[in-house]
Amino acid sequence: MKTTMFDPSIPNGPSIISIRSDQDIVAARMAARDIARRIGFTTVDEARIVLATSELTRNILRHASYGDLTINAIMRNHDGLRCGIELIFRDRGPGIAGIEHILHMGNTMDGKRVLGIPGSQRMMDEFYIDTHPETGTTITCRKWLP
Template identity: 55%
Template sequence: MSTEALQVISIRSDLDIIAARMAAREIARKLGFSAVDQARIATATSELSRNILVHAEEGNVTIREIHAHNKRGIELIFEDKGPGIANANGLAQDDTVAPGKSGFGLSGSRRLMDQMDIETTIGVGTRIICQKWLR
């Protein structure tokens, strides 16, 4: 698989979340994603960027164009040096909602994207890689 980094956004405030969401949507549009898929990509970007801000206070979002097996797509990489996520894969699969939470976060983002992988180490940080392919 080949990749081309198109943009890296530092997440340190709510304004950065908005910037990441807008950048992901615009890059998805330029790559040829439908309006519905653009909204899915933007929503996943917003949710996972918010997780960076809430749980780690800061981190980065990298947006890449990807190519594999005659397919094109978009890859979103969310990285932080926060506390890590206990039971990350279980949370990403779980549809239950904690009191006071929107319930969208990891599990909702997984449903919106074609692929989502979580690499996390308690006390070190988290890296979430999401991919969506053009249809």
């Protein structure tokens, strides 16, 4: 039986994780997995959510030094009741120059296989990037239950 958004074990407010160290990446992964599991995602979709969380929080440390992740259990009703998870990654780094190129470059960099932003985008159902040199980057992604 699938868990629903009305399950009292599902947080009804955001979980916010400050990203300042590798330990925070682990905490973010654990929080994303826990909330995804409570919502009722399959093990495969949980893994996708955790992988995107890991990659995007690592990017925060690599390119901006610090930031935060907000995790929300979400619902929408405009096309039938659907439940899902929303991940919002924010930093105050230098922004992402050439974002269109990055999104279409595939999954290799300097001869190494990477997941990064393009791979994280493929893991999720919705993926939005707002990036500016003056204010940093916000990536919002969502995964919906089938």
